[in-house]
Amino acid sequence: MALIERLYQSAANAGLTVRCRWFPASGGAAKTQQVGFSAPDDTILDGLALNTDYAITYPASVFVGLAARDTVVIGSVTYQVRDVRAVADGSEMRAKLTRL
Secondary structure: OOHHHHHHHHHHHOOOOEEEEEEOOOOOOOEEEEEEEEOOOOEEOOOOEEOOOEEEEEEOOOOOOOOOOOEEEEOOEEEEEEEEEEEOOOOEEEEEEEEO
16 A cells, blocks of 8 residues: 555544545446545635635545546535646645536
8 A cells, every 4th residue: 555545544544534436427337435625615725825626635546537527426415527637746636626
């Protein structure tokens, strides 16, 4: 298990992640993982800025193939993926979401 997966596992054990279910637009099988989740009005950069987007972060080894127009469900709320980008060295991904 790589460092990023261990980090997310520790965060999940501490209750810092949320359960996310991914439904590929291509019709593939749905997958569920623990992810980081940010919503509008969350502070970022240690309180120096205000986040205005819904977004999830996750290890690149999970949700392989997550792409724009796919849907994810967090809690009981459905979101559509707008954009997926690698973070830093590519071991972590960030997907911007739109609430449906």
